[in-house]
Amino acid sequence: MSGTFVGMPAFPKAAHEAVNNATLRGNLRHATHTIRAKRAKAVGEISDWAELREAGKRIKDHTLRHLDRYLTQLEESVTAAGGVVHWAADAEEANRIVTALVKMTGESEVVKVKSMATQEIGLNEALEAAGIHAYETDLAELIVQLGKDRPSHILVPAIHRNRGEIRDIFVREMGEWGRPAPEGLTDTPAELAEAARLHLREKFLRAKVGISGANFMVAETGTLVVVESEGNGRMCLTLPETLISVVGIEKIVPSWRDLEVFLQTLPRSSTAERMNPYTSMWTGTTDGDGPQTFHLVLLDNGRTDTLADEVGRQALRCIRCSACLNVCPVYERAGGHAYGSVYPGPIGAILSPQLRGTASEIDASLPFASSLCGACYEVCPVAIDIPEVLVHLRERIAQGGRATRDGNTVVLKPAKGHAAERAAMRAARWAFSHPGALGAGQRLASRTRRFHPRTLPGPGRAWSATRELPTVPAESFREWWQRTRGGKDATK
Amino acid sequence: MNSRDLILGRVRRALADVPRDDTPPVPEQPGRDLQYEQAVDRSYLREHGARSVAETVDLLAENLADYRAIVHRSTEEELPYVIMRLLAERGPQYVLVPPGLPPEWMSAADPTRVHDRAVSTPRELDKVTSVVTGCAVAIAETGTIVLDGGPDQGRRRITLIPDHHICVVRVPDQVVASVPQALERLDPARPLTWISGPSATSDIELDRVEGVHGPRTLEVVLVSGE
Incomplete structure (x- = not known):
């Protein structure tokens, strides 16, 4: 471009x-x-x-x-x-x-x-x-x-x-x-x-x-x-x-x-x-x-590569009306230049990374430039499900996968920036499939709740810089259920 | 490999996942494409609302005026005088006329008439203040007139360079209700210009302002047969 x-x-x-x-x-x-x-x-x-x-x-x-x-x-x-x-x-x-x-x-x-x-x-x-x-x-x-x-x-x-x-x-x-x-x-x-x-x-x-x-x-x-x-x-x-x-x-x-x-x-x-x-x-x-x-x-310039993606190809229906830009809360605040492409806004966030590939920092970040509120899909005159494509592209950037570049199939490696996220997801999967460990962890979290930091350390710092961390309750849902049998013995 | 074959090859590989279209061909109707016909559901309306012929003409007038075209109504007998008056209001001037404009339309007016010749340069035409033409079809729902380069409309440039365009629409014959009906009447092989009001822009703060490069004054005369 x-x-x-x-x-x-x-x-x-x-x-x-x-x-x-x-x-x-x-x-x-x-x-x-x-x-x-x-x-x-x-x-x-x-x-x-x-x-x-x-x-x-x-x-x-x-x-x-x-x-x-x-x-x-x-x-x-x-x-x-x-x-x-x-x-x-x-x-x-x-x-x-x-x-x-x-x-x-x-x-x-x-x-x-x-x-x-x-x-x-x-x-x-x-x-x-x-x-x-x-x-x-x-x-x-x-x-x-x-x-x-x-x-x-x-x-x-x-x-x-x-x-x-x-x-x-x-x-x-x-x-x-x-x-x-x-x-x-x-x-x-x-x-x-x-x-x-x-x-x-x-x-x-x-x-x-x-x-x-x-x-x-x-x-x-x-x-x-x-x-x-x-x-x-x-x-x-x-x-x-x-x-x-x-x-x-x-x-x-x-x-x-x-x-x-x-x-x-x-x-x-x-x-x-x-x-x-x-x-x-x-x-x-x-x-x-x-x-x-x-x-x-x-x-062509990337259009046939976009066509090869079963989910992403719907972006090629776009008739460039720009209604999705005008309703987007992210576009309204960030403006068009931040998208780093002649195609800004929601449609740009799915079009640019497909036309250009996701090798550059800006293209790899574009599918994340959305709150997935869906207003863009609602106004689109050719019904492009922009949130669906955004999630699809996010998944491929975080986990890697097959894509087409210049007519050839390539296998993309998982992006580096998402290593912590992937590690956290793996840990969560393990914990949720081991009830004993999950219960022990929850009890530990409840008892130490007074000492929890307000922001996350290490790679989580960026995430918690703009968000309130949820507070851990004194008792987990599972503990409450066991104690009261689902509210039947609520008086106990 | 040339780029044509390269691109077509990429398209075919990109669509490898798409199941083969097994719509049966229709040998007895070779001109038809059933795959295409079945792919698109055309349950949208051919026109919006039911109107009488007179109401459709009224809607055209209303929508033209809504986008700042100036609308006049006249009978065929009055038409030359209406055109004379509209030209006179702009002062002494040169007027462009297409080769096949009915001569009686200009019979009352007395400006210096300029004929658009193939050798005329755009710069020469820029000296002309007004142009008078007919049209191919007018669309009521959108307030649009369409020119197709017919003898009473001339080359595309003559309705573009002058700042004042007087367009005569024969009502109700040339009026349709909707965009789908207009496309049915038009010949794609001709150069077409769809005009909805005078030149405008929304480029400053997304607010519409009339008057940029095309004619800044569009006057439409709805002329009826009786």
């Missing part, structure tokens, strides 16, 4: 720093609470939400089950419509393909539609290294790019910034990249949007190459769909002569008709709208309208 995330500390450390930032917490709380209420209203407006959610889940599951067939069907239909299909096994290959395609046009700048896939592969950095400037045109991506910042939300990458901070970034940075911010720019959202309009317009009008992702690809027709709000997507998809779309292989739906499900669930779930302002659909190229050259780069 993006080089900007390399060397991230584990989630607990990054989150610890984030929760001490009062501005960040205020910004996140305000934004997530605003959208939560609106989303509930937008979803409540349609009576068949549960049926749409179930249909969305089944369409995606069916597609994944027959992914090889639908990928080849898509390749055929896109090619027949005048597009050129490329296949990229990993980020490096995708970046190489896109860089070569841009170089072929002779251009040294491109305009970009907001795209998670190109963020994931670090395309902007790869293009920059080849002397090609990539301009982000989505408002939030622009804020992140101008602020030399990292994205912290799937839908609104600059959610961690409030209007005052955005104003300051525009005033300071816009002149460096092109048209400067207007004189006397205030922090009203309408003025900030106007500043972005003026700044980007000259880039749109001269752009020869556009780069996008896609929300959906229809195997049957070869149609690609981009859902957006601002019109920057339409600009990038329509005005340039060459369009390059980088799309994850899991974005396929089988038929045109399937869009009727997702075009109802996605806008309501993500921006809490009946419909987003603009949706563009294109099938290959059209004579005399829009780009006359169209390239589709199909991206």
Whole structure:
């Protein structure tokens, strides 16, 4: 994934720093609470939400089950419509393909539609290294790019910034990249949007190459769909002569008709709208309208490894609506950066460790970045059971087990950090299967209860630093049962 | 091995645990895919609520206005005057028209008409203030108009660069209730643009603000036959 995330500390450390930032917490709380209420209203407006959610889940599951067939069907239909299909096994290959395609046009700048896939592969950095400037045109991506910042939300990458901070970034940075911010720019959202309009317009009008992702690809027709709000997507998809779309292989739906499900669930779930302002659909190229050259780069980059995991593969149903981020108590407090990935929040906690593997400290810590409250599963428009996958990944990290990396089966060793936990569990198993030893231990614990420390020593220290230790009762349940025969002789 | 075969091979190995799909093929209907049909339960609604034709048109008007489109109603005879008035309100100007726009729509208006030619550059079109088009279909439940590049709609760029878009919807013929009904009417081979209100963003504090890159004013004229 993006080089900007390399060397991230584990989630607990990054989150610890984030929760001490009062501005960040205020910004996140305000934004997530605003959208939560609106989303509930937008979803409540349609009576068949549960049926749409179930249909969305089944369409995606069916597609994944027959992914090889639908990928080849898509390749055929896109090619027949005048597009050129490329296949990229990993980020490096995708970046190489896109860089070569841009170089072929002779251009040294491109305009970009907001795209998670190109963020994931670090395309902007790869293009920059080849002397090609990539301009982000989505408002939030622009804020992140101008602020030399990292994205912290799937839908609104600059959610961690409030209007005052955005104003300051525009005033300071816009002149460096092109048209400067207007004189006397205030922090009203309408003025900030106007500043972005003026700044980007000259880039749109001269752009020869556009780069996008896609929300959906229809195997049957070869149609690609981009859902957006601002019109920057339409600009990038329509005005340039060459369009390059980088799309994850899991974005396929089988038929045109399937869009009727997702075009109802996605806008309501993500921006809490009946419909987003603009949706563009294109099938290959059209004579005399829009780009006359169209390239589709199909991206694996860990997706087939995720597909190989029987429990974890459901993460590939994700349509990137970000509803799970907005309801998550952990995300609301820790913010997106702590997740060390372009995919933050609950979905990121199950997607990043599967796409990237769990070799790094941050990826091994992500499945633990949750209280397992289940709010994410409840709002998910394709019913991804995020808590189930979190527990599954935790188990594999703590105990080790089989996983797939780059198409090969590997056996992961148990993670080092969980040795104490495993030892404690082994001891507990032994004690519970030896009643005599258990009883003796309990009696000993009861009698020495006055001398118990408030925090655990050794490896348990971290656990008890943020938790109250339970107090040991004067009498164990088993002793009480024996003494009173289950309460019948309670007077004794 | 090339990356195509590599990825397809990985997909097949990844799915090794999945039981073989034993849905019988249907030889007498070669175009159908039973596995797919049986996999998806489509018990969701084709439209939400039962409405008369007039009520569906009212809902369209209501939902368009809710997302800050300006809605007008007119008869066919009045239409040229409505368009004239809406253009005049924006002052003297250039107006883009698609090649197949019914000429009578513009018969009362007197602005400088600009035709979008293939050789026109986006920069030239940026001088134009308004554009007048028809549409392919309008969706009542979501307040959406869909353009499909037909002769009365033109190339996608002409409804994108000008700041003021007047879109004429023939009611009730072009109005459907729901998204599923709209998809049935549309041809995926054409370039499609779905428009629900003027350009907007939720990128600042997740609150919706109108007006970024697309037309900041969207006026929809619902024109009825009688």
